[in-house]
Amino acid sequence: MDQAGGTSLTYLSGSGWVDRPTTLESALTGDVECDVAVIGGGLGGMAAALRLAELGRDVVLVEADLCGWGASARNAGYITPTLGNDPRILNRFYGDRVRALYKFAGHAVDFTEDLITRHGIDCGYQPTGNIAAAPTAAAFRRMVAHGRPGRRSVVGDAAQLGIPPTFPGGIHIKVGGILNPGQLALGVREVVRTSAVRVFEQSPVTGVVDTGDSVRIELPGGRIRARQAILTTNAFTNELPIAPRNLSTPVWVTAVETEPVSAEMLDAAGWTSRTPMTTNHFVMQSFRPTNRGTIVFTTRRLQTARRPRADRMPDQAVVDDLVRGFRERFPTLTDVAPARAWGGWIGLTPSNMAVVGQTTPRVYYSMACNGHGLPQAPYLGTLLADHLVEKGMHDDLAAVWRESRRFAPGIVNPVTLRLGWLADRLGDRIGRLRR
Ligand SMILES: Cc1cc2nc3c(=O)[nH]c(=O)nc-3n(C[C@H](O)[C@H](O)[C@H](O)COP(=O)(O)OP(=O)(O)OC[C@H]3O[C@@H](n4cnc5c(N)ncnc54)[C@H](O)[C@@H]3O)c2cc1C
Incomplete structure (x- = not known):
């Protein structure tokens, strides 16, 4: 694995879930033509790319x-x-479309479960559902009042849900589950590599121009002429001038x-159900068991940067803060050491x-x-491929489709992220005092 540092906690520059493959597809060189890039x-x-190839298009996939x-x-x-936001905030942004958004999110889960089964991808998928865990009693009351408990949701206190008593309660949403994302991503990579898609890795796109009769795509080693192109560059999209400005903010x-934790220790911590949890903090925290007997936890302090660097490593202060949060929620596991961070x-x-x-x-x-x-990403990629070929628009694609090419500047910046963190920690502290 990519790693640095000599302490017992290893900082990784890649994924902590799987080793990086040693053989890469070759880089694009010379002039290439295709239907869709x-x-x-x-x-x-x-x-x-997979869906476009299934629909008979000549597809080139280029990956930096x-x-x-x-x-x-x-x-x-x-x-x-x-969905990522409180339903009240979603209502403000999307109004009538909120119901359609929930449908889209549910169908995305069905789609990805089917993708795993259809291609027989071994990624340790467990359909456990997920517990939305309230960090404080006040957050639990809000969750119950404003959440959208459906047929497949159960509201309960910590003992009923089998989660640590440091959470007053939560909602167990019995849809979806957890998997090893590294195995899933590399599994899909294998499916694509053995499909009709022409795959080029180590191929960063530096420019995209719609010339009126085709799309010209520039790379260090060559160029592509395509009838159409799709940008699926996630946090790196702002780097391409053809993308709408302010589309999103890159966030690290x-x-x-952790090191492996015994079943007895998990039981003593109150996590008898072993169901994965996410909190309804302003910046959500998550805690999940893994197939290797460890616990993975994420997301307390988010960071942003003007330009996302692909080779970035985690910051020690952020890791320390995450570990502090883990110990607050699992006080009986204070001696369990963090082993790796990415x-x-x-x-x-x-x-x-x-x-x-469409830009x-x-x-x-x-x-x-x-x-x-x-x-959501593989589901939307597939729906967009269908839209390009068959021209119709699936209701789930329509739910998130942006007609306007103008985006207001985001409010995510180091100051707002810090304020969000402070609000969460203040809430945690008040919750602890009242416990
Ligand atoms: C720590 C962490 C925890 C998360 N937890 C969850 C979770 O539990 N559940 C969940 O649903 N989501 C989670 N997410 C979010 C989820 O991983 C992403 O939303 C999803 O993987 C996005 O997929 P993507 O294909 O859009 O982007 P990516 O996987 O980021 O792929 C974009 C690709 O574009 C390539 N690229 C960029 N620029 C160029 C260029 N110029 N030329 C060529 N290639 C380029 C990049 O190299 C990259 O491979 C988490 C994310 C992180 C980082």
Whole structure:
């Protein structure tokens, strides 16, 4: 694995879930022509390219590094039908479309579960559902009052849900589950490599121009002429001038994995159900068990940068803060050591929803699935491919489609992220005092 540092905690520059493959597809050289060029080989781009090839299109997929090695292989591995924001905020952004958004998110879970089964991808998928855990009693009351408990949701206190008593309660949403995202991303990569898609890795696109009768795509070693192009470059999209300005903000998310924890210790911590959890903090935290007997936890302090660097490593201060949060929620596991840390870039939108649209007559984009792209990115890539070939628009694509090419500047910046962190920690402290 890519790693640095000599302490017992290893900082990784790649995914903590799988080793990086040693053989890469060759870089694009010379002049290449195709029907559709897909730029960016995460789960979104790979799914779009696969579907286009299935529909008989001559497709070229170009990836700056290694397909799947971005957020797709580094995330926490939750497949959930939840949307990123409080329903009240979503109502403000989307009004009548909110119902359609929930349908889209549910169908994205079904799609990704089917993708795993259809291609027989061994990624340790467990359909556990997910517990939305309230960090404080006040947050629990809000959750119950404003959540959208459905037929497949159960509300309960910590004992009823089998989660640590440091959470007053939560909602177990019995849809979706958890998997090893590295195995999923590399599994899909294998499916794409053995399909009719022409895959070029180590091929960063530096420019995209819609010339009126085709799309010209520039790379260090050559160029592509395509009838149409799709950008699935996630957090890196702002780097391409053809993308709409302010489409999303690049945000760096850090994950930590513990050393193995025994079943007895998990039981003593109160996590008897072993169901993965996410909190309803302003910046969501997550805690999940893994197939290797460890716990992976993510996301307390988010970071942003003007330009996302693909080779970035986690910051020690952010890792320390995550570990502090883990110990507050699992006080009986204070002696469990953090073993590895890694991170990845996501594109964040103010609504916390994915955006799909068209930036010129021949260039489309599908991205910014925020923290929900594991099921949503491949589903949207597939729906967009269908739209390009068959021209119709699926209701789920229409739910997130952006007609306007203008985006207001996002409010995500170091100051707002810091304020969000402070608000969360203040809430935690008040919650602890009242416990
Ligand atoms: C730590 C972490 C935890 C997360 N947890 C979850 C979770 O539990 N559940 C969930 O649903 N989501 C989660 N997410 C979000 C999820 O991983 C993403 O939304 C999803 O993977 C996005 O997929 P993608 O294909 O759009 O983007 P990516 O996987 O980022 O792929 C984009 C690709 O484009 C390539 N690229 C960029 N620029 C260029 C260029 N100029 N030329 C060629 N190629 C280019 C990149 O190299 C990259 O491979 C998490 C993310 C992180 C980082």
